Amino acid sequence: MLQHDGEVVIHLLENVQRATIAPLLRAAIEPGTQIYTDEYDIYNRLTDWGYAHRTVCHSHGEYARDEDGDGFHEIHVNTIEGFWSLLRSWLRPHRGISQEGLPLYLGFFKFVHNARIRGKGLLQPLLGLLLT
Structure with a gap:
């Protein structure tokens, strides 16, 4: 889950079911809250759960949609898709990660993303997190 210009929330799931x-x-x-997703059917109950829900249909070649004709494609999942792309690129050099180690890698990547700090500036927030 990722709010536009917000923090990412990552959970490793044993299964991908509505429950x-x-x-x-x-x-x-x-x-x-307005939620944008792809057409995966697991999201069909979002409106029943009290959320406003809009989709893009990747299987039909749709990746963004301008519904009000203002030239801005407000319906998309590009923000989270970009996050997953960055994560895959970051993990690629490791050439395989054990299931046991994956939560640590994901946790660190989530921390770096949400801190929005790069390089040496990241050390102080990381130490603060580790020492609390």
């Missing part, structure tokens, strides 16, 4: 994701969504996202 698994519903509590995570409810804990992280206020009811009434």
